[in-house]
Amino acid sequence: MAEYAEQNAMILAEGLVKIYKTKTTEVLALQGLDLKVSEGELTAIIGNSGSGKSTFLNMIGGLDRPSAGSLLVDGKNLFTLSEKELVLYKQNTVGFVWQNNGRNMLPYLSALENIMLPMQISGGRRKRERALELLEMVGLAAKKNSRMNMLSGGEQQRIAIAIALSNSPKLLLADEPTGSVDRKTADYIFDLFSELNRNGQTILIVTHDIELSKKVNRVVAIRDGKISSERVLKEQYADRVKESGISFLEEDTQDEYVVLDRAGRLQIPSQLLKDLNLEDNKVKVSARGNEIIVSKPE
Numbered sequence: 571m572a573e574y575a576e577q578n579a580m581i582l583a584e585g586l587v588k589i590y591k592t593k594t595t596e597v598l599a600l601q602g603l604d605l606k607v608s609e610g611e612l613t614a615i616i617g618n619s620g621s622g623k624s625t626f627l628n629m630i631g632g633l634d635r636p637s638a639g640s641l642l643v644d645g646k647n648l649f650t651l652s653e654k655e656l657v658l659y660k661q662n663t664v665g666f667v668w669q670n671n672g673r674n675m676l677p678y679l680s681a682l683e684n685i686m687l688p689m690q691i692s693g694g695r696r697k698r699e700r701a702l703e704l705l706e707m708v709g710l711a712a713k714k715n716s717r718m719n720m721l722s723g724g725e726q727q728r729i730a731i732a733i734a735l736s737n738s739p740k741l742l743l744a745d746e747p748t749g750s751v752d753r754k755t756a757d758y759i760f761d762l763f764s765e766l767n768r769n770g771q772t773i774l775i776v777t778h779d780i781e782l783s784k785k786v787n788r789v790v791a792i793r794d795g796k797i798s799s800e801r802v803l804k805e806q807y808a809d810r811v812k813e814s815g816i817s818f819l820e821e822d823t824q825d826e827y828v829v830l831d832r833a834g835r836l837q838i839p840s841q842l843l844k845d846l847n848l849e850d851n852k853v854k855v856s857a858r859g860n861e862i863i864v865s866k867p868e
Contacts, residue, residue: 578609579609580608580609580643582642585604586604586626588622604831608772612772612786615790617792621792627743663740666743667730667731681718682701685700704736708729727755731759741772742763744776785803785823786803788802797829798828799828
């Protein structure tokens with residue numbers, strides 16, 4: 571079963587630890603994070619600033635190295651890749667969309683040339699044809715000769731997505747892809763991600779966008795460097811996410827679960843702990859049938 575889980579996983583993180591050190595301090599960004607993302611999943615990661623979500627995304631993108639634990643992406647062990655193998659990994663396995671889309675493109679090149687650039691570096695064939703296909707996909711075929719200063723912020727972000735897809739990566743990573751665009755453009759970008767996902771693209775998104783996260787099939791919350799909870803899109807909403815008139819801020823679209831880690835630990839949501847009005851860090855735990863009851867000590 572474990573072997574099947576590995577074969578079926580695009581991302582498999584186990585006990586992942588990341589420590590940043592300076593001369594005077596140590597910062598523990600990830601504290602034993604466990605997560606599996608299967609091939610073909612569309613998953614969002616949420617969490618407060620400093621929770622470790624961007625650190626995790628950078629590790630998957632090959633931009634940072636774990637300190638301990640295990641991290642496999644598409645069967646590749648990111649602990650053991652050489653620098654040359656890591657370059658090939660970043661070229662062929664992952665595509666990255668940043669909130670700051672300037673990291674994806676060069677301002678003095680046209681939209682078409684920017685999309686072709688990663689294929690020039692990797693030596694891909696059909697560069698122009700592939701770039702034109704991607705421009706059509708993001709709805710900007712008419713802007714193929716436009717430079718970046720001639721495009722709106724939303725159009726630039728759509729070009730950035732096309733660039734990230736230019737080498738047909740197995741995994742698309744998006745760091746706050748709707749963070750700097752208006753609601754209409756954000757909805758367009760999500761529809762684009764959904765269409766890519768329906769065609770088999772595995773996508774992992776880090777986002778603060780509540781409306782976006784409520785439309786995604788699976789939402790993973792990171793707190794204090796560990797997975798604390800998951801939300802899964804309810805079945806009755808799965809076929810309705812494209813309908814207009816649904817207020818995802820008002821309707822309960824997802825079931826939420828607290829995640830039990832391999833050591834049997836769980837992170838209880840802070841609001842629930844606040845409601846208990848605890849005097850210290852001790853709680854009473856008892857079993858009742860199929861339920862585990864966490865209560866304030868008498």
